[in-house]
Amino acid sequence: MNRESVQSLRPPPRPRLYEQLVEQLLDHMTERRLGPGDRLPAERELAGLLGVSRASVVQALVALEVQGVIDVRHGDGAVIRQVPADRQVLRALRARRHRLREVIDARQALEVRIAALAAQRRTENDLDRIDAAVATMADDVARGGRGVAGDEQFHSAVTAAAHSGLLDALMEEISELIRESRIESLSQPDRPAESLSAHQRIVDAIRSGDAQRAGEAMAEHIDAVSDVALLRDEN
Known part of the structure; x- marks a missing residue:
């Protein structure tokens, strides 16, 4: 293998925390069979369940909101709009940056x-x-x-x-x-x-x-x- 080929090989980027949280939230929706109109737990509760800061939870929820998965409504929390059938949301998030x-x-x-x-x-x-x-x-x-x-x-x-x-x-x-x-x-x-x-x-x-x-x-x-x-x- 030539030097240029070796130099082009790098470890894949480690998933960012909010991406990991997005994946866990999508899994939660699927496992609980949640659908449009259902609500996710409150931000503070999610932070406790996931063992992360509330700020990290907010970032993950924003990522889902931008992709049209949830609506974040003042007084109502995160309301599900749709549950994607696959993981296209995660691919879209990586392009969004x-x-x-x-x-x-x-x-x-x-x-x-x-x-x-x-x-x-x-x-x-x-x-x-x-x-x-x-x-x-x-x-x-x-x-x-x-x-x-x-x-x-x-x-x-x-x-x-x-x-x-x-x-x-x-x-x-x-x-x-x-x-x-x-x-x-x-x-x-x-x-x-x-x-x-x-x-x-x-x-x-x-x-x-x-x-x-x-x-x-x-x-x-x-x-x-x-x-x-x-x-x-x-x-």
């Missing part, structure tokens, strides 16, 4: 410019729509939710305020991928409140007509929400 990085790059390229244009082109109706989205998110966060719907409405309203058909179409093209990154980000501890404050800074800049400040505020926001457990090195 790389995809998430690319989504963050795309958001930086598109949304920073969108925010700047919104500051230059926004109308009073646009500002009303943006303010309504912030209020929706604030209400959800105040009640203990993650503010996912309000966050989505906010970024959609800012995009509309830029009045660029092409940028709007590009954002729509990656909207489902952004939804995955949104759920991942807003599941981080304290992230909903932090994102809400960042949204307000973006709104203030857009309302003042300061394109540079609006772009900078959006760039800072995307940098902050990009700090997610999935992209950290530790298991």
